[in-house]
Amino acid sequence: MARRTAEEAEQTRQAIAAAAKQLFIQQGYQATSMEQIRESSGMSKGSIYYHFKSKEQLFMYLLELNMVDWIYKCTERFKLASNATEKLYAIAHHFAHDFENPLMQASMEFSGTKGADPEVIEKIVEMSKFPLPLILDVIKEGIQQKEFAEDDPEGLALLLYSVLGGLGMIQFDNYSLEELEFIHRKAIDVFLNGIRA
Amino acid sequence: MARRTAEEAEQTRQAIAAAAKQLFIQQGYQATSMEQIRESSGMSKGSIYYHFKSKEQLFMYLLELNMVDWIYKCTERFKLASNATEKLYAIAHHFAHDFENPLMQASMEFSGTKGADPEVIEKIVEMSKFPLPLILDVIKEGIQQKEFAEDDPEGLALLLYSVLGGLGMIQFDNYSLEELEFIHRKAIDVFLNGIRA
DNA sequence: GACTATACTGACCGATCGTTCTAATAATGG
DNA sequence: CCATTATTAGAACGATCGGTCAGTATAGTC
Known part of the structure; x- marks a missing residue:
């Protein structure tokens, strides 16, 4: 599966953001790994880095x-x-x-x-x-x-x-x-x- | 060099503790690596783990x-x-x-x-x-x-x-x-x- | 229907993590 | 002075880190 509609892509982005937010709150910045975010959001590593260019930037967002x-x-x-x-x-x-x-x-x-x-x-x-x-x-x-x-x-x-x-x-x-x-x-x-x- | 007197060993222990303390304060627990503590204290990895059985225990101490x-x-x-x-x-x-x-x-x-x-x-x-x-x-x-x-x-x-x-x-x-x-x-x-x- | 840009996958990377191990040396107890 | 043991050094370990990349599949464009 690949190439969703723009709307679906935005959903992906938000799913990643939501998962990351929860993890950052629960565990802090450093204790949260991108692997955890991947697992929790259900998306792939590549997808995360497609939407956010780094862990830092994701956090800033x-x-x-x-x-x-x-x-x-x-x-x-x-x-x-x-x-x-x-x-x-x-x-x-x-x-x-x-x-x-x-x-x-x-x-x-x-x-x-x-x-x-x-x-x-x-x-x-x-x-x-x-x-x-x-x-x-x-x-x-x-x-x-x-x-x-x-x-x-x-x-x-x-x-x-x-x-x-x-x-x-x-x-x-x-x-x-x-x-x-x-x-x-x-x-x-x-x-x-x-x-x- | 190895095997110091008990007094010198205690100095080593305190040097490690002092370096670790400063780093933990400046950077937090996770951002401080044992490698940094080694470098800052001037001691070796082995020496650190001889005196403290883990990073956790060093922190607790x-x-x-x-x-x-x-x-x-x-x-x-x-x-x-x-x-x-x-x-x-x-x-x-x-x-x-x-x-x-x-x-x-x-x-x-x-x-x-x-x-x-x-x-x-x-x-x-x-x-x-x-x-x-x-x-x-x-x-x-x-x-x-x-x-x-x-x-x-x-x-x-x-x-x-x-x-x-x-x-x-x-x-x-x-x-x-x-x-x-x-x-x-x-x-x-x-x-x-x-x-x- | 050909083409392209977008959205995504998952294997893989080098670096670094905390920790362990072996060996070397010197103080200590007999 | 010899055997032992406390204390150090530093190479090496597997795990995990954040990040990359080549490849794939589809939605949109013409």
Whole structure:
């Protein structure tokens, strides 16, 4: 079998991407082999390299997709929030539910890969910070609206990002989604309490 | 050259451990090869495997050493603190200065390794949470002494651990030690403000 | 229906992985 | 001083890595 229609080809591409994404999340970048991706996707080695020119590029593709999706969903949630405080809760909620974002873990691990293209590494490090500007904007808004006390917005943003990022990185295998959500909400509670005007 | 005195052998062992530690911190577990450790330590493959029976065991050895050292230093700092609040600052200070603790990153990455002994994985996951009990104790103390508001200590401990852990995991390549310390101090400021009695 | 570009296969590549093995040497115990 | 054993070196192992390539089959084009 060979030469599918363009539509079928796109399905193949997505099947590979989906399998790769799951494996990268479960095992990290280095621990996932192209052979595993081949097996899991049901496609052939050649097909994978037809659609993606390297493991690095495949990973990058997934990261970009994930980032766009993350930002989109987050701004969607923002529409329902009437002030900065609610937006912070929205972000926390988003982090808690973000079973896709574990790609962040993989992307941090990626940086250490030997022989990796330095350009790609820098790009990925850069990309891994994508939620920061969003958080920063909300905090600036909160300060401007007198919801939060006057303070260094950049520092606070970095702080909140670390909290949520840190929460996401800890091994929560034995926590339910409800518990996860609770912890993230509590994080915002304490944080808000700490910066309240 | 061969057969050194027991003392020299111990030096060899430590040289290997030191080289490995640095590499694991810089590159992570999987990205660090035994060949690199050999090159960096200046010893031979055979010597490495004479002292450590596998890469896994070498890593475990470093983790345990690191954990013991961490806890010791931390309890030392606690002696200078007169209340729970100061102890929290001490912990933050310790996290900020902890250029050794990045092993935590490597240990989280390790979990994903294929073919890794499940027993070892569980042991490492367990070990990676070692600062939690310490933090928990301090928070309990703070609540009991009415420094902090009545609240769920476990939740707060997990939260603070995530903050500090998260701060440690973010790529801070372009931050100075002063800035690092400042950020960690700020984290405690906000946290304390958020839980103050 | 001939031709071409596209989509895919699977065998194969050299490099590198963690690990093992043998041999050589020197400190140690008798 | 001899036998033993602890400690090192470094060649070699099989497995697996990411990646390539020649070949094949079909959808689209004329």
